[in-house]
Amino acid sequence: MSAIPGYRFGDPSLPQPTVDGSGLAQLQAALLMTEADIRLLRDAAAIMDPHIEELLDTWYAFVGSQPALLASFSTPSGPDAAYLGAVRTRFAQWVRDTLRANFDDDWLAYQDEIGRRHAGAKNQTDGVRGAPEVVPLRYLIALIYPIFTTVRPILARGARDDAHLDQMHHAWLKAVILSVSLWAGAYTRPEWF
Amino acid sequence: MSAIPGYRFGDPSLPQPTVDGSGLAQLQAALLMTEADIRLLRDAAAIMDPHIEELLDTWYAFVGSQPALLASFSTPSGPDAAYLGAVRTRFAQWVRDTLRANFDDDWLAYQDEIGRRHAGAKNQTDGVRGAPEVVPLRYLIALIYPIFTTVRPILARGARDDAHLDQMHHAWLKAVILSVSLWAGAYTRPEWF
Numbered sequence: 001m002s003a004i005p006g007y008r009f010g011d012p013s014l015p016q017p018t019v020d021g022s023g024l025a026q027l028q029a030a031l032l033m034t035e036a037d038i039r040l041l042r043d044a045a046a047i048m049d050p051h052i053e054e055l056l057d058t059w060y061a062f063v064g065s066q067p068a069l070l071a072s073f074s075t076p077s078g079p080d081a082a083y084l085g086a087v088r089t090r091f092a093q094w095v096r097d098t099l100r101a102n103f104d105d106d107w108l109a110y111q112d113e114i115g116r117r118h119a120g121a122k123n124q125t126d127g128v129r130g131a132p133e134v135v136p137l138r139y140l141i142a143l144i145y146p147i148f149t150t151v152r153p154i155l156a157r158g159a160r161d162d163a164h165l166d167q168m169h170h171a172w173l174k175a176v177i178l179s180v181s182l183w184a185g186a187y188t189r190p191e192w193f
Numbered sequence: 194m195s196a197i198p199g200y201r202f203g204d205p206s207l208p209q210p211t212v213d214g215s216g217l218a219q220l221q222a223a224l225l226m227t228e229a230d231i232r233l234l235r236d237a238a239a240i241m242d243p244h245i246e247e248l249l250d251t252w253y254a255f256v257g258s259q260p261a262l263l264a265s266f267s268t269p270s271g272p273d274a275a276y277l278g279a280v281r282t283r284f285a286q287w288v289r290d291t292l293r294a295n296f297d298d299d300w301l302a303y304q305d306e307i308g309r310r311h312a313g314a315k316n317q318t319d320g321v322r323g324a325p326e327v328v329p330l331r332y333l334i335a336l337i338y339p340i341f342t343t344v345r346p347i348l349a350r351g352a353r354d355d356a357h358l359d360q361m362h363h364a365w366l367k368a369v370i371l372s373v374s375l376w377a378g379a380y381t382r383p384e385w386f
Contacts, residue, residue, distance in 0.1 A: 019331070026261035027331055031338040068219040119385060134385045138212070138220055141334060141374035145224040145367055174338055181334035188380040192312060192327045 004089045006125040009097060009110045017108030018185050018193065024103060027181060033174045038101075040171035045099035047158030047168075048151065052092050058150050060088065069139065072122075075130035086126045098175050111179060115186035137187045144180055148173045197282045199318040202290060202303045210301030211378050211386065217296060220374060226367045231294075233364035238292035240351030240361075241344065245285050251343050253281065262332060265315075268323035279319045291368050304372060308379035330380045337373055341366045 008014060019027065028034075048055070063069045064079070073084050094114070101107050117125055118135040152169050159165035185193040201207060212220065221227075241248070256262045257272075266277050287307070294300050310318055311328040345362050352358035378386040 026259070027335055029259055030262060030332055030335040032342065066219070066222055069223060137377050137381050137386050138374045139223055141377055142220055142223040142370060144337070145370050148366075149225065149363070170342070173341075177335060177338050181331045184330050184334055184377065184380075187377075187385055188330050192380055193330050 004093055005086055007090055007093055008113055009093075010106045011110075014109040014113055017105055018112050018190070019108055019182065021105070024108060027178065028103075031174050031177055031181075033171075033178060036167075037171040037174055038103075040168045041099050041101070041175060043158075043164070044151075044155055044168045044172060045096070048095065048099060048154055051154045051157075052095055055095065055151065055154060056088055056092050059091070059147070060084070062146055062150075069143075072132055072135045072139075074132075075128070077130070080128060080131060083123075083126050083128045083131065094179075098179060099172075101175070108182070111182040112185065114179075115183035118183055119186035121186075134187075137184065140180060140183060140187075144173075144176055147176050197286055198279055200283055200286055201306055202286075203299045204303075207302040207306055210298055211305050211383070212301055212375065214298070217301060220371065221296075224367050224370055224374075226364075226371065229360075230364040230367055231296075233361045234292050234294070234368060236351075236357070237344075237348055237361045237365055238289070241288065241292060241347055244347045244350075245288055248288065248344065248347060249281055249285050252284070252340070253277070255339055255343075262336075265325055265328045265332075267325075268321070270323070273321060273324060276316075276319050276321045276324065287372075291372060292365075294368070301375070304375040305378065307372075308376035311376055312379035314379075327380075330377065333373060333376060333380075337366075337369055340369050 063073070070079055073079055073087070097107070097110075118140055119137075120134065122134050123129070123131050148169075151172055152165070155168050155172075156165055159168060256266070263272055266272055266280070290300070290303075311333055312330075313327065315327050316322070316324050341362075344365055345358070348361050348365075349358055352361060
């Protein structure tokens, strides 16, 4: 884990999470996330683990194909390969962490940190200069769909049957939406979050 | 249409949309929305039209069952039935409009207006006093999931086959995510949107 530059899951020096356990339970209820979904995420973890780099290849090809997305990783000199690479290692770890999340305070505190790194604290972790100051909120939300749909072919390789595939896929969608809903807190005033 | 209090789709006195046609095309590309999805939304419109009130019954029962969601419609005296009712008529019309959206400037301007009505301009349309000042951004995003999953049994009534059902259901998910991504603009500073 410590081999991933800028990875701070479990770092006790992170600020206290914005949402506490009770607030998280309310948010999970709002998106119909149950204990069954958490078991399904564990099933998905076992299937997806050997294929995370393939998934990141897909996502990076997608981002690279769309100038409006690639812009977040670009400086006036063009796409910043070092920046893209540093984010990629943490992005892969986010997949693993999401599939195994126990949704405790360490998890919540790191979601806040991920949110800040898309908003006002973008570029700081990797010491990037000249890239846009934020990932636009509209794209943070829009990317829920590609992050959701692209995992299905991988889940299909290990699903017991079509119902299991659908259930794992929906559990993943809920987990992605939950992540984005927490990350969005860095974009608005606290009392509007 | 004019029978729906506060409904302003197409009202030329709304502010110019935040996102222009080119920005919308980039956002649609980010969530993989294509012309095929728009045709699928039209298929879904024909199937869902007779069942919109049933869908709203489901959604309102869901909101009513969760204090954290019902709070947005409540004053110190409890849930505000008139407010809930007024929002419901526009919510139903939003479903119809989304399924038939042509994504022009009128559509964009009204998405901005819907965003404002969840954020800083909440309560104004219906003259509500004493309800919370905003719908929290975290819930605006989290509700993507229930708004997505609950339409499936209705779509199943008219789908040609399972593939058509899946395709319509995904087109609806994209349209919901697109709506929320635009509404979120009212929660953040313009340069972060």
